[in-house]
Amino acid sequence: MLRLENLAMVFGSGTPDENIALRSVNLRVESGDFVTIIGSNxxxxxxxxxxxxGSCVPSSGRIVMGVDEVHTxxxxxxxxxxxxxRYIGRIFQNPLLGTAGKMTLADNMMLCHKKGYKGLKISLNKGMREQFQEQLRVLDMGLENxxxxxxxxxxxxxxxxxxxxxxxxxxxxLLLLDEHTAALDPRNAELIMNLTLRFAGEYRLTVMMITHNMTHALEYGNRLxxxxxxxIILDIDAEEKAKLTTEGIVQRFRDIRRQELANDEIRLS
Ligand SMILES: Nc1ncnc2c1ncn2[C@@H]1O[C@H](COP(=O)(O)OP(=O)(O)OP(=O)(O)O)[C@@H](O)[C@H]1O
Ligand SMILES: [Mg+2]
Structure with missing residues (x-):
């Protein structure tokens, strides 16, 4: 589905403010994967x-989409x-970013619907409204009214x-979720998480989900x-993930960091 090769992103390269935000990231995400991503601020x-x-052009490396056993x-x-x-969906922490506040719900749904039928003239008729109501009913929030x-x-x-x-x-x-439940109260966060899982299953989505919630990171998905x-300092598959606890992750992180510090000391000595 997605392959990242030696991706690097350096901000302010060559200046005193140089900041290496990504250093040689290599990753292959398979179709249907649900990958949770954790890491400090x-x-x-x-x-x-x-x-x-595509909001940033990487300083180096390659991004390849549509990779599988058959397709390169x-x-x-x-x-x-x-x-x-058109093929990468992205949801942010701020719930106001994904919809147009000054437009009606029907018009928001219409905009989204039209994306799938480029160039065709579609008007908001009774049939469309009924279709939107049916789709909204899934959310179980009364928005269909x-x-x-x-x-x-x-x-x-x-x-x-x-x-x-x-x-x-x-x-x-590919659906990219960036702490998409972090700004919500616990009840709504659970609700959105449940919907996410439901949609991921029903639409067989490939999902990457950034979260600061360790329980969510462990509980959901087939890879961490x-x-x-x-x-990327840890890449844990479903089997290992199932056995891992939040304390276990923290311990793995400490072990890696301790090893790196030890290596640094060896280099410096
Ligand atoms: N446009 C930019 N210009 C300069 N530095 C940037 C820019 N965007 C990100 N950075 C820096 O890159 C690093 C990584 O930031 P990033 O936002 O990816 O972190 P994050 O893992 O998403 O953190 P958080 O959990 O706080 O959201 C930080 O040091 C940040 O300051
Ligand atoms: Mg972030």
Whole structure:
């Protein structure tokens, strides 16, 4: 599905403010994978998404999409962000970012629906409204009765649920979630998580999910990555993940860091 080869992202290269956000990231994500990504603030997680989605051009390395046993994939390293948006869905922490607040729910749904039918003239008729209502009913938030309300009237949880629905409706090949439940209260966070899992299963999505919630990172998905200082320092498969505890992850992180410190000392001595 996705292959990253020696990806690096250096901000302010050659200046006193030089900041290496990614250093030689190599990763292969298979179709249908649900990968959880953890790592401390500034580890490079969002930068990794920026590079995959095309918001940033990497300083070096390659991004290849559509890789599997049969296909060698297509390089997209320099493809424009808006083009990648057709097959890469992205949801942010801020629930206000995914929908247009000043537009009605029906118009938001219409915009999303039209994405799938480029160039065709489609008007918001009774049939469309019924179709949207049916899709909204899945969220179980009563939004199917609020098609004429401006989306800015909705709660953060409702808007994030809507963003999630609209994103999966456009059938992305890859869904990038960047702490998408972090700004919600625990009840709404659980609700959005449950919807995420449901949609991932129903639409057979390939998902990468950044989270600071260790329990979510362990509980969900079939693979866990830990990033630190611009590198993937842990890559844990489903089998190992099932046995791991949050304390276990912290211990693995400490072990790696201790080993690196020891190596540094050897180099310096
Ligand atoms: N546009 C930019 N210009 C300069 N430095 C940047 C830019 N974007 C990110 N960085 C730096 O890159 C590093 C990685 O940032 P990034 O946002 O990817 O971290 P993160 O793992 O997502 O952290 P958090 O958990 O806080 O969201 C940080 O040191 C950050 O300051
Ligand atoms: Mg981030």
């Amino acid at each position: 500034g580890a490079g997680k969002t930068t990794l998404y920026n590079v995959i989605a 994939g297509r390089e997209i390293t320099r493809e424009a962000e808006y083009k990648r948006a 609020r098609l004429n309300d401006n989306v800015e009237l909705f709660s953060g949880g409702q808007r994030q649920a809507l963003t999630l629905l609209m994103t999966v409706m456009s059938r992305p090949s 990555l830990m990033m630190d200082s611009g590198e």
